[in-house]
Amino acid sequence: MDFTLGYLTEAISNYDSSSVAKRISLKLEKGQFKTERDLVLTLDEDEIQFLNNVLPDEIKYAFNEQDFIRGNQLNEVYELLI
Template structure:
């Protein structure tokens, strides 16, 4: 799995028990091997995109606070593709 999507999957694991959409996205990442973030984002539906738009800014800020700049960059790549 590409590193960017691995970071995303790890972030989503924090939400899977509380949010069905998170679990849905998580399962997509588990079941299919995407060649790129773009391939993954193209397969998201409206509800999944909206969920990621809500969650990713907080996850990126958390990574910034932890000074995990690699994670910041990788998660930001997915976030930018959502638009």
């Protein structure tokens, strides 16, 4: 798994009460995705909507904490969704 998917897995873990987050986490655990694009291509509409809702906050948090690498990596996934 690449670093971007690792950051995404960590960000999604903050929402483990959501069934959609659990589905995405399961895909990440079971999938053998080489890139974030490979993952995005497997997402259904609910999963895409979920990530579209949570990633802006996760990206903002990362930049506020001056974790620019994490923020940029999560932004890569977000850009693939829109």
